[in-house]
Amino acid sequence: MGKPTGFMEYKREVAEERDPLQRLSDWKEAYLPMPEDKLKRQGARCMDCGTPFCHTGIMLNYSASGCPLHNLIPEWNDLVYRGRWKEALDRLLKTNNFPEFTGRVCPAPCEGSCTVAISDPAVAIKSIEREIIDRGFNEGWMTPNPPKKRTGKKVAIVGSGPAGLAAADQLNKAGHTVTVFERDDRIGGLLMYGIPNMKLEKELIERRVKLLEAEGVNFVTNTEVGKDITAEELRNEYDSTILCTGAQKQRDLPIEGRQLNGIHYAMDYLTLSTKNLLNNKLDDKSGIHAEGKDVIVIGGGDTGADCVATALRQKCKSVVQFGKHPQLPEERSYDNPWPEYPKVFTVEYAYDEAEAKFGRDPREYSIMTTKFVGDENGNLKELHTIQIEKVKDENGKISLREVPGSEKVWPADLVFIAIGFTGPDQGVIQQFALETDQRSNVKAEYGKYTTNVEGVFAAGDVRRGQSLIVWAINEGREAARECDKYLMGATVLP
Incomplete structure (x- = not known):
């Protein structure tokens, strides 16, 4: 992947930042777009390492090693090096629903396990990821792609953070009618209100939400389960529910x-x-x-x-x-x-x-x-x-x-x-009468996401506790797969 000797010829380069004093006068993103020649050089640094550790996504010593989304990093690094940007975007979107978010706010465990990083600075994977998706939107490649047919099944998702949005995107692709409920006035969860604008400009979230809406996802804001709608009403109206409310109880x-x-x-x-x-x-x-x-x-x-x-x-x-x-x-x-x-x-x-x-x-x-x-x-x-x-x-x-x-x-x-945070708010959990573990998180096995209540799933921080955005997207995708299997008897989702 990349240029066989690229990791020996080129040094690590990342996106430059705007002048610190200048950016204190506004709330805009701190980082500048990265020139294409630098991006190609970084793609060239991706070595043909045989066994890429960058997309392993396992836990080592209580931290993520490699990308939990199992992003096909060597593939899109090579495509960027060769200038084949649209193909790089296709490979990126195979595993990651929202690279415009992860490319900005993920701490990049992929770079920590990059093989080049054994002895040299890692490939600038995160910078490449961000530029691929930004180019996708700028070039008009990111267009609505609604499912060709609907299954007739309805799914409610409670919470519109990265786990909820990923689950909604996947289930909508499978043809289900998805409605996302958010208790705040805007969609995005911690992406919207927990991360300041200079790290993640809110126009990026709104752009993605509009795309999801154009593909058929329904969003309902200012609606809190237990206050504006009950768990019983959700279970009666929808064929399945996924709880993605996060772990927002502050220590x-x-x-x-x-x-x-x-x-x-x-x-x-x-x-x-x-x-x-x-x-x-x-x-x-x-x-x-x-x-x-x-x-x-x-x-x-x-x-x-x-x-x-x-x-x-x-x-x-x-x-x-x-x-x-x-x-x-x-x-x-x-x-x-x-x-x-x-x-x-x-x-x-x-x-x-x-x-x-x-x-x-x-x-x-x-x-x-x-x-x-x-x-x-x-x-x-x-x-x-x-x-x-x-x-x-x-x-x-x-x-x-x-x-x-x-x-x-x-x-x-x-x-x-x-x-930090001590766990999820218990109100919604109690509404659904869900069992919790010793850390007060919803009790649902990783990989299955099923709770003690029939047809109710849990994913993201509400299940695993405070964690990374990539773990939230990973769990949202996987919970969608299990939900699809529950609704249809088999699944078309990865």
Whole structure:
């Protein structure tokens, strides 16, 4: 695949970013389109490695190794190298319903298991993927393709995130009449409101939704199961139901002072910010707004980074992000070998922007918040921290220990808690009387997706817990296959 000696001749190149200070003045995508000659060189770097690990999609050491969608990466890399873009698009769409999303917000486990990455920087798979689908839309190749005949079967899908949309797309292709129910005012789930516009412009989601509508998928917004429609009504009206509601119950930080004004969940902040952007209310400061404030984000992951980038665009006075783990190494450590997902130090778009604005990377490592302190009016004014370190006992068990004398007080007007999710909301689950596992997720076997209720399936984060967009699409596709088999006795879906 690619040029036999390409991985030796060409270096890794990725899409360039717009100037950090310039992009702080808008909410547009941070990355620029990649020139075709660079894309062809990256396609040429894809080596004829015999056994490609990039599309294995297995779990190693609790992380995805290779693409869970089993994308035919060497094939479309080779086609891009040869300039055969439409064929590359056809191969990409065989396994991935929404490459315009994954090509932007997936952390690219495919690149971590790229064979070139054993000794050199990986092929820029994610950049190639994004450009293939973007070219597909720009060239007019992405046109509605509704099924030639309908089966007469009706399927309800609850939740319009990546799992729900993938299931809807697949079942519609099979000829079923599909209706997607979304409790919010726009389709997309966390794609719409959990990821800020500079990482995933909302026009891309709306473009895809319009295409799905043109192919026959029905969308119903502002409709919550248990409030606006009951589970019983869905089961009576539809032949089958797939639950794809995600795992949006945010993990709290129940320490002293948590009740003070100015402390918010990260997802509440990101959702409100995106809604204000889409509703042309960027100047509305009546809700959660960072202008002129000292902002602290608790949680070292991607959601925390998105809060940093959002606060910067709202002209915060300062911003710091806390993480409880030490800074990652520049290169793989001995206990993180290829083809595991590489746990190495990276600089995301938000950190470039913070450094350009304030002269430093906003991240603080190995730090734990001990309490919040407010003023006489109940408003947050500061928080207290202590440094922590990892220690290993005689049995090899690792725990965190506070470092004496490392206490510090930080000024803070606004705090965002971004320490993950504890599981799905239970309301819909209880409506359907579904069994749950010990982590409160819907109990449904991977690969089958059947619940304890006849004709009701579950897929995505509501079944597996908080995970990657590629796992959500993978499960949506597979649940659609099992649903089709349930409805028809056999399936035409992959």
